[in-house]
Every structure is written in structure tokens, then in C-alpha cells.
Amino acid sequence: MITRIAQISDTHLSPTKSFFRSNFDLVAEHLRRAGHDHVINTGDLALDGADSEADLAEARAAHEALGLECHLLPGNHDVGDHLDVARRQPVNAERLERYRRIIGSDIWSLDIPGWRLLGLNALTLGLDLDDGRQDDLIRNASASLAGRSLAVFLHKPLADTAYDEALSSNRFMTHGPRQHLMALLGGAQPALICCGHVHQYRDSLIGGSRHLWAPAASFMISDPWQPGYGAKMVGYLAHEFHADGRHRHDVIGVRGLVHHDLVSFPEAYGDVTAWGPGNA
Numbered sequence: 341m342i343t344r345i346a347q348i349s350d351t352h353l354s355p356t357k358s359f360f361r362s363n364f365d366l367v368a369e370h371l372r373r374a375g376h377d378h379v380i381n382t383g384d385l386a387l388d389g390a391d392s393e394a395d396l397a398e399a400r401a402a403h404e405a406l407g408l409e410c411h412l413l414p415g416n417h418d419v420g421d422h423l424d425v426a427r428r429q430p431v432n433a434e435r436l437e438r439y440r441r442i443i444g445s446d447i448w449s450l451d452i453p454g455w456r457l458l459g460l461n462a463l464t465l466g467l468d469l470d471d472g473r474q475d476d477l478i479r480n481a482s483a484s485l486a487g488r489s490l491a492v493f494l495h496k497p498l499a500d501t502a503y504d505e506a507l508s509s510n511r512f513m514t515h516g517p518r519q520h521l522m523a524l525l526g527g528a529q530p531a532l533i534c535c536g537h538v539h540q541y542r543d544s545l546i547g548g549s550r551h552l553w554a555p556a557a558s559f560m561i562s563d564p565w566q567p568g569y570g571a572k573m574v575g576y577l578a579h580e581f582h583a584d585g586r587h588r589h590d591v592i593g594v595r596g597l598v599h600h601d602l603v604s605f606p607e608a609y610g611d612v613t614a615w616g617p618g619n620a
């Protein structure tokens with residue numbers, strides 16, 4: 341028994357700044373033909389959902405139009421960034437309320453044969469913004485696995501190279517929230533931790549878990565404006581979850597996708613080159 345799940349990420353949709361919509365439409369057409377059982381989007385659904393209700397509504401409508409079972413997660417451009425690193429749009433109650441009203445829950449748990457998939461809000465981990473709902477979900481889901489393998493999905497990579505690293509960058513989860521998550525997981529060791537956010541594909545082992553970064557469906561960011569951590573590309577991941585706990589994935593490139601470079605779209609988030617090398 342195999343469950344096939346497509347992980348798309350970083351779609352950055354907007355009705356007024358629709359630069360990346362044609363890539364989404366190509367991925368959507370590919371997904372409809374590919375026969376996946378579920379689709380997960382690991383966040384940055386919208387271009388500026390943190391401040392634009394219309395951008396979130398566009399993202400919702402685009403996913404509904406897929407006609408597939410979608411499980412969505414928030415990114416920093418949907419609910420604002422984590423307070424540890426937020427530069428201009430901090431996550432707050434108003435932004436979370438807007439996301440939940442338009443998109444739906446920002447956390448979820450999904451059981452498939454042999455596996456439990458846990459979808460988390462990376463932007464609120466370790467913050468007291470949801471009356472402990474996320475903490476309770478993580479604690480309960482990891483304490484009742486009953487032999488299932490655990491896969492965690494969230495927007496940001498948990499770490500670059502090690503869980504004890506002290507990096508304070510908005511590119512990765514920071515030390516405090518990461519330790520908070522580890523404590524809530526207790527003895528449950530995720531077999532897989534899947535994210536988006538960096539707009540690069542990477543496959544690495546950290547802390548005994550396999551960490552998979554999905555490429556964005558929208559754009560990449562060229563050198564030297566963003567460091568290379570993995571492969572700079574656009575596309576999506578196709579996961580196969582086997583009932584006996586095995587897992588494999590393929591990196592899917594879709595014919596016709598344009599490898600947009602954010603540097604060419606200053607109307608999206610400003611002039612990336614003005615931030616300096618390595619800062620996009």
C-alpha cells in the first residue's frame with residue numbers, strides 16, 4: 341500500500357501581482373494528471389497574505405480549483421514572520437485570524453497507512469498565540485503513534501546543519517522554537533521533516549531525521565543575492581509513503597515552468613540587490 345502525496349511550496353499568489361500564476365497553473369495541470377492522493381503546500385501560499393486579504397483569497401481559490409484534496413500550511417508571507425526574526429511583518433493575532441478565516445486551520449494531523457503526517461505553523465512555534473493548540477496537537481500526535489512513522493511538514497527548515505546551531509536568520513527556525521518542538525515531540529523521532537521557504541531543493545540528514553526542502557513553484561533567487569544551500573530550481577516533490585514505513589521521493593520538474601528570478605521582480609518584494617549579497 342502506497343500513498344502518493346505531492347508537496348508543492350511557495351506559490352506566492354496574488355490577483356494584482358500575478359507574476360507567478362502561470363507557473364502555478366502549469367504545476368496544477370501536472371498535479372491533476374499525476375494521480376496523487378493528496379497535495380500539501382508548505383507555505384507562502386500568497387504573495388502578501390500577511391497584509392492582503394485578496395492575496396489569501398486568491399491562494400484559496402487557486403487551490404480549490406485544483407479539485408484535489410489539499411492540506412495547506414502558512415508561510416511568513418501568509419501570517420507574518422516569527423517574532424524571533426521578523427523584520428517588518430511580525431506574526432500576530434490579527435494576521436492569524438485572517439489566515440484561519442480565509443484558508444482554514446494553520447495546523448493539522450493526517451493519518452495515512454503506516455504514517456502520521458503532522459502539519460505545523462512554523463511562524464508561531466514557541467509563541468503563546470493560540471492558547472496552546474499547536475503544543476497540544478504536537479504532544480498528542482507524537483504520544484499516540486502506535487507504531488506509525490512520523491513525518492512533520494512546516495514552512496521553514498528546522499536547521500541548516502545541526503539542531504544546536506545558534507544561527508539567528510529568518511531563513512531557518514531559530515534555536516528556541518526548535519528546542520520547543522523537540523521537547524513536545526518527546527521520544528518520537530520524525531523519520532521525515534519536510535519544508536519549503538528557501539526556494540531551493542535539498543535532501544539532508546540532521547539529528548537522525550531526513551530533511552527534505554521542496555523547491556518553490558514560483559521563483560528562485562539567483563547568486564549572489566541568496567546563498568546556495570541546495571539546488572536552485574522551480575518544481576515540486578512527489579512523495580511515496582509506504583505502509584511499512586519506507587518512503588521515497590522524486591523531484592519533479594514540469595515542462596514549461598519558467599525559472600523566474602526574484603531579482604527581476606522588484607514589484608514583488610522590493611529591490612533584492614539593494615539588500616546586499618546573501619541577504620535575499
Ligand SMILES: [Fe+2]
Pocket residue numbers: 350352383384415537538539556
Ligand atoms: Fe517563499
Ligand SMILES: [Fe+2]
Pocket residue numbers: 383384415416417495537538
Ligand atoms: Fe517563506
